[in-house]
Amino acid sequence: MAGTWIFVEQRDGNIRKVTFEMLSEAKKFGDEVSAVVFGKGVAGLAPELAKYGADKVYVADADVFANYNTGAYVAQMAAMISEFSPNAVLFAHTFNGRDFASRLAQKLELGLATDAIALELSAGKGVFTRAIYAGKAIAKVEVAGAPVLGTIRAGVWEVVEAAGAGAVVEAAVAASDADVYQVVKSFEPTVSARPDLSEAAIVVSGGRGCKGPDGIKLVEGLADLLGAAVGGSRASIDSGWLGHELQVGQTGKVVCPNLYIACGISGAIQHLAGMSSSKYIAAVNTDTEAPIFNVSDFGVVADLFKVIPTLVGELKK
Amino acid sequence: MKVLVCVKQTFDTEAKIEIKDGKIADAGINLIINPYDEVAVEGGIQLKEKKLADEVVVLSAGGDKAMDAIRTALAMGADRGILIKQDTAADEYARAVVLAAAIKDENPDLILAGHVAADDGSSQVPTRVAEILGLPHVNVITNIELADGKATCSSEADGGTQVTEVSLPAVVSSQVSWNEPRYPSMKGIMQAKKKPVATVDAAAADNKVNIVEFSLPAAKQAGVKIEDEPEVCAAQLADWMKNTVKVEVK
Numbered sequence: 209m210a211g212t213w214i215f216v217e218q219r220d221g222n223i224r225k226v227t228f229e230m231l232s233e234a235k236k237f238g239d240e241v242s243a244v245v246f247g248k249g250v251a252g253l254a255p256e257l258a259k260y261g262a263d264k265v266y267v268a269d270a271d272v273f274a275n276y277n278t279g280a281y282v283a284q285m286a287a288m289i290s291e292f293s294p295n296a297v298l299f300a301h302t303f304n305g306r307d308f309a310s311r312l313a314q315k316l317e318l319g320l321a322t323d324a325i326a327l328e329l330s331a332g333k334g335v336f337t338r339a340i341y342a343g344k345a346i347a348k349v350e351v352a353g354a355p356v357l358g359t360i361r362a363g364v365w366e367v368v369e370a371a372g373a374g375a376v377v378e379a380a381v382a383a384s385d386a387d388v389y390q391v392v393k394s395f396e397p398t399v400s401a402r403p404d405l406s407e408a409a410i411v412v413s414g415g416r417g418c419k420g421p422d423g424i425k426l427v428e429g430l431a432d433l434l435g436a437a438v439g440g441s442r443a444s445i446d447s448g449w450l451g452h453e454l455q456v457g458q459t460g461k462v463v464c465p466n467l468y469i470a471c472g473i474s475g476a477i478q479h480l481a482g483m484s485s486s487k488y489i490a491a492v493n494t495d496t497e498a499p500i501f502n503v504s505d506f507g508v509v510a511d512l513f514k515v516i517p518t519l520v521g522e523l524k525k
Numbered sequence: 526m527k528v529l530v531c532v533k534q535t536f537d538t539e540a541k542i543e544i545k546d547g548k549i550a551d552a553g554i555n556l557i558i559n560p561y562d563e564v565a566v567e568g569g570i571q572l573k574e575k576k577l578a579d580e581v582v583v584l585s586a587g588g589d590k591a592m593d594a595i596r597t598a599l600a601m602g603a604d605r606g607i608l609i610k611q612d613t614a615a616d617e618y619a620r621a622v623v624l625a626a627a628i629k630d631e632n633p634d635l636i637l638a639g640h641v642a643a644d645d646g647s648s649q650v651p652t653r654v655a656e657i658l659g660l661p662h663v664n665v666i667t668n669i670e671l672a673d674g675k676a677t678c679s680s681e682a683d684g685g686t687q688v689t690e691v692s693l694p695a696v697v698s699s700q701v702s703w704n705e706p707r708y709p710s711m712k713g714i715m716q717a718k719k720k721p722v723a724t725v726d727a728a729a730a731d732n733k734v735n736i737v738e739f740s741l742p743a744a745k746q747a748g749v750k751i752e753d754e755p756e757v758c759a760a761q762l763a764d765w766m767k768n769t770v771k772v773e774v775k
């Protein structure tokens with residue numbers, strides 16, 4: 209085998225946690241694990257990647273890679289694959305990761321398994337586990353090819369520190385401005401002191417039961433106490449209480465935190481699709497029959513307007 | 526300006542999933558247009574209403590039943606349809622190959638699609654189609670503006686939102702927050718019956734991904750549920766969070 213490559217998800221040198229999750233898990237495949245990072249001035253990220261097991265860190269450094277763009281990234285990765293022949297290349301199932309992997313897979317005329325939650329990898333073959341029909345069924349799929357390609361859901365693997373050699377391999381730049389066909393006119397970062405919804409260890413979500421901005425404030429207060437991300441059901445998003453990017457569910461984000469706290473959320477199937485794989489689930493709902501209790505580890509049948517303030521007080525104790 | 530919209534027929538999002546003979550059973554399942562594709566159809570129709578497009582063509586690859594998805598899009602206001610007969614077990618690669626072949630024949634200026642199908646959730650097909658056709662693409666858009674042979678798209682991005690410009694023709698896939706799809710009117714439904722739909726056979730394309738097995742997720746163990754005074758509930762929840770989940774308080 210010629211190694212497992214983990215494509216590093218980063219912006220301005222900030223590496224997404226899912227990258228460390230993938231490096232940690234890749235160690236278990238028994239093959240050499242390399243991180244692959246594209247950007248401008250990114251060689252300095254190598255020690256951080258080595259900390260989670262990267263034996264080699266392939267670096268493609270050029271202005272054209274400063275920000276993610278599909279054309280240049282695909283051209284570069286295709287050239288590196290043909291030069292170094294990795295056994296597998298894994299991407300995070302982020303917006304960029306799925307975009308990158310899909311276009312690369314088609315260029316190489318290969319199969320691709322996206323949004324995987326488990327992987328058994330061997331030479332030239334990957335058996336990926338995927339949640340389909342919004343988590344109502346599980347499919348195991350086999351992707352054969354050189355390399356095996358997949359994108360991995362954030363939060364399903366644990367981050368484990370394991371020192372790798374972290375030897376930097378500078379890759380020849382194989383892309384130029386001519387490969388860029390998407391011109392990014394502006395990027396507006398989500399201004400939030402809270403962690404990213406897709407990566408947070410704890411998510412506190414509010415639904416229609418919050419009844420308005422005052423209820424949402426309670427949810428936000430609890431989240432801040434826990435260093436958690438805030439999410440919402442479609443009902444609270446559509447009511448304008450929270451931004452679209454915070455919707456959890458089938459048509460929103462799929463989250464996989466250690467703890468998910470649903471406040472005033474009934475637990476419609478489309479909402480469960482986005483959070484039922486969370487490790488622990490707690491729910492606060494006045495309706496004892498609410499379906500959210502079917503997936504909750506700890507359910508509280510009570511008024512969130514009374515429970516959350518007391519809970520905050522108890523947690524501070 | 527011709528707009529083509531790719532629509533996939535999927536199970537109703539409320540559908541209960543069962544496995545029969547190793548396959549996902551489809552008997553008695555209500556079939557709908559993939560919710561994201563409905564948004565793409567609406568987006569295409571709005572471009573026509575704004576006189577930015579002259580024609581909206583809907584394209585679906587699937588079995589005979591997929592005709593219903595095409596008729597629904599026509600009832601919403603699309604002009605004509607194309608149904609490519611293809612086994613619904615075709616993977617993303619095989620679907621992209623047959624869709625791209627049909628799109629090439631149609632030569633549209635803008636290709637719209639959903640960013641992900643609600644059934645197998647792969648998020649690959651529109652990007653693959655763009656690669657086959659050698660066209661630029663933008664995924665997960667929440668708005669589009671067309672001018673001077675260019676599409677300016679707002680889209681969701683990792684950690685924010687961005688605005689991206691691509692030259693036409695291009696492939697663009699939608700996020701649900703782009704628009705609110707209309708319900709077909711009675712008149713629209715009647716008109717849809719008369720709108721032309723061409724049926725074509727799929728170009729040959731083999732799957733690259735093989736299904737090993739389908740299964741149902743393990744039923745979640747019912748947890749603790751307490752009904753008591755809010756103070757009592759809150760105290761117990763706090764205990765559980767501290768002792769079982771081991772949360773840290775900032």
Ligand SMILES: Cc1cc2nc3c(=O)[nH]c(=O)nc-3n(C[C@H](O)[C@H](O)[C@H](O)COP(=O)(O)OP(=O)(O)OC[C@H]3O[C@@H](n4cnc5c(N)ncnc54)[C@H](O)[C@@H]3O)c2cc1C
Pocket residue numbers: 414415416417418440441442443444455456457458459460461471472473474475476477478479482492493494495498510511512513538560
């Ligand atoms: C194609 C499609 C896609 C969809 N995608 C999504 C998606 O991605 N995400 C999503 O969330 N939904 C989605 N939905 C919508 C989904 O079906 C539900 O309508 C939605 O999740 C309901 O939100 P909710 O639970 O906040 O509201 P409701 O269902 O109205 O529930 C509110 C809950 O609050 C409780 N409550 C009321 N007052 C209090 C109180 N004082 N204290 C505590 N509890 C209280 C009530 O008992 C009730 O259970 C989708 C629907 C469709 C058709």
Ligand SMILES: Nc1ncnc2c1ncn2[C@@H]1O[C@H](COP(=O)(O)O)[C@@H](O)[C@H]1O
Pocket residue numbers: 531532533534559561562584585586587617620624637638639640641642643645646647648649650651
């Ligand atoms: N069989 C199909 N027929 C038409 N469009 C499709 C088909 N499969 C996928 N698509 C389009 O590609 C999008 C993403 O699908 P997927 O890559 O399968 O998640 C869908 O929302 C559709 O717009």
